Amino acid sequence: MNTSISASWGRHINAIPPQSGEAALAPTSSFVDGQCIYSCGERADQVYRVEFGAVRVYRLLANGRRQILAFHFGGDWFGLQSRDRHSLNAEAIGVTGVRCIGLQEEPLCRPALFSAVLENFSAAQEHQLVIGRQSAIERVAAFLLEMSERSGYSRRFELSMSRVDVADYLALTIETVSRSLTKLKHRGFIELHGARGIELVGYRGLQNLCL
Amino acid sequence: MNTSISASWGRHINAIPPQSGEAALAPTSSFVDGQCIYSCGERADQVYRVEFGAVRVYRLLANGRRQILAFHFGGDWFGLQSRDRHSLNAEAIGVTGVRCIGLQEEPLCRPALFSAVLENFSAAQEHQLVIGRQSAIERVAAFLLEMSERSGYSRRFELSMSRVDVADYLALTIETVSRSLTKLKHRGFIELHGARGIELVGYRGLQNLCL
DNA sequence: CGTTCGCTTGAATGTGTTCAAAAGAGGTGG
């Protein structure tokens, strides 16, 4: 159920009701794969933090194309907007737990939020560089390094997202992503274990590709 | 002196010394065209606000390519980083006045700064979309609309930057930018007045191109 | 065992890049 551009879920189907005390201030909602966390046009009166699983933040264009602006994993804050309405969509990737915090309860200028935005901003800039000035194989290499870093710099890890997601994140097609992965394998930089399993053999080599 | 990737200026050559009172807290420095405001690796202990002129924020890649991440104009804040050192470069475009504010004097979480970062973040995301999922002519159209908006939605305006800057902002080559402008002219969307003068004839048409 | 879905591979096409040259614009000096 990953090809959920057209078949999108409603909001908060499985939302865990807020409990008394601490949980009321920061309730955790659970989402299934492809389920919408918030969508473009809704009021942006909450910020979110990933507890487990992963989240994709994206926007759809008129021609039907999709650009994923960011992936968020455990501990990441997301959902902060400059205006009062969301201009993007957020969906769960796999079973995902998200802590929601109302902005009225939370001082907007809390240091943690501030650095969260700066972190998001920095990541967006980094990604601008990748999709702006890197070739297909370099983008895929950069992506793998980013995912490795996000999973604690592990040499072997499982991608939590499908090829479609990777392609829409890197502004490529799934075919080009697939071809680039094959090239990286043939050049001895990576080893593929099934569709999602990645092993970085030539870490240095990958880094050299990206800059 | 716009081709100043290799021939870069030193910092603060024309920096106006801080004056007593209010100016000491927020001194305004003046920069000439192409002059460096801050560069990658320097300590990021200040935030900046454009008083007049324009600023380009960019990064150079190993292969010599440049990606301009943002242009900043009068009133815009820039220079905020998540880490303590700049990961980007900032240069003046034309004669430019910049107000510098030390971060130690300024509470980092001031609402104005917070919304400035959100604004920057939002612009970066918007730009990700443009360079990720738009064709050359759509990017140029989006750029012209952005510049028009930045100059108070005027139908007729002068670009403050060269074609090289436009190209490096849109992740294209100068040739492609030039060709796209010509196409837009032939399609009756714009009128060109010299190299920098732009007149938007078909505002609606341009908007339809972008989404 | 057959179907479905996601991924990979192949061939043709198209869009943007690269290299090269010409045309404009702006500035200086005679």
Next chain:
DNA sequence: CCACCTCTTTTGAACACATTCAAGCGAACG
């Protein structure tokens, strides 16, 4: 004021890279 120079921009033709369309493969599931 015009000629000349330089730098930017435009235009042209060949090329490269990613996309598109199409088919084949493999794993998961009923």
